[in-house]
Amino acid sequence: xxxxxxxxxxxxxxxxxxxxxxxxxxxxxxxxxxxxxxxxxxxxxxxxxxxxxxxxxxxxxxxxxxxxxxxxxxxxxxxxxxxxxxxxxxxxxxxxxxxxxxxxxxxxxxxxxxxxxxxxxxxxxxxxxxxxxxxxxxxxxxxxxxxxxxxxxxxxxxxxxxxxxxxxxxxxxxxxxxxxxxxxxxxxxxxxxxxxxxxxxxxx
Numbered sequence: 001x002x003x004x005x006x007x008x009x010x011x012x013x014x015x016x017x018x019x020x021x022x023x024x025x026x027x028x029x030x031x032x033x034x035x036x037x038x039x040x041x042x043x044x045x046x047x048x049x050x051x052x053x054x055x056x057x058x059x060x061x062x063x064x065x066x067x068x069x070x071x072x073x074x075x076x077x078x079x080x081x082x083x084x085x086x087x088x089x090x091x092x093x094x095x096x097x098x099x100x101x102x103x104x105x106x107x108x109x110x111x112x113x114x115x116x117x118x119x120x121x122x123x124x125x126x127x128x129x130x131x132x133x134x135x136x137x138x139x140x141x142x143x144x145x146x147x148x149x150x151x152x153x154x155x156x157x158x159x160x161x162x163x164x165x166x167x168x169x170x171x172x173x174x175x176x177x178x179x180x181x182x183x184x185x186x187x188x189x190x191x192x193x194x195x196x197x198x199x200x201x202x203x204x
Contacts, residue, residue, distance in 0.1 A: 052085055052163035056131035063128035066163075067135055071123040072191040079109035087166045094170045116141035120184035122192060124199045126154070133157045138204050140177070140184045148182060149174045152204075 052069075054062035073082045083102040092099035092108075099108050113119060121139035128134070135155040142148045153172035160166050183202050186193050 050162060055161065055163040056159050058128050058130065058133065060125075060128065063133050064125050066133060066159075067123050067125045070135075071121055071137075074121050075119075075189060075191050077113045077119055077189045079106040079113070082109055085165060086168070087160055087164045090164070090166050090168065092168045092170070094168070095172050115143060117144065118142055118188065120186065120188055120192070122184065122199050122202075122204075123155075131159050133159075136199065138199055140182055148177045148179055150177050150181075150183075150204075151175070 054065055058066065070085065073085055076082070083105045086102060086105060089101050090105065092105065094108065097108070099105060116139075119139060119141040121137060123135050123137040126134040126136050133156075135157065136153070137155065138150055138152050140148065140150050151172050151174045153170055156167070156169040157165050158167035183204070184192075186196055
């Protein structure tokens with residue numbers, strides 16, 4: 001632990017930098033949250049399995065199911081739960097940040113959802129292969145000043161034989177929007193309702 005900041009030295013540098021530049025009660029809350037998240041295990045999630053069906057090689061229906069499962073997981077805004085869909089040493093590039101393994105995934109998502117408030121996400125299948133899926137997505141969130149954004153992105157995923165994601169590459173662009181321009185308004189945290197339109201239906 002860094003004695004000056006109270007930040008664990010084995011956390012990703014981006015996490016320690018973020019917490020170190022956050023002061024007072026918020027910093028203490030973030031430190032406690034990351035510790036709690038990184039301690040949680042598969043045993044605490046009875047729905048977590050060693051395998052995550054559907055398994056590769058993917059059919060179109062299986063790829064669509066995989067995309068919706070990922071969307072529902074991320075809309076929970078639960079870093080520990082989301083991390084279980086990835087291999088222990090999963091490699092990510094998210095924007096310009098490089099992440100390895102579940103502990104770093106939990107730290108990254110904890111930071112992400114402490115800044116991107118009222119987060120709502122929609123994903124859509126773009127293409128698929130035997131063990132790979134390409135996705136486009138958009139999410140809406142606001143910062144702590146109340147400024148709203150819609151973030152557009154593309155992801156490339158690769159899975160192991162157990163259906164766990166071992167590679168994730170995400171490129172994302174943010175567009176400022178007004179509150180009136182929001183399109184994602186379902187109750188959260190929780191999945192997008194089954195009758196809520198997807199990206200294509202929304203013209204996004």
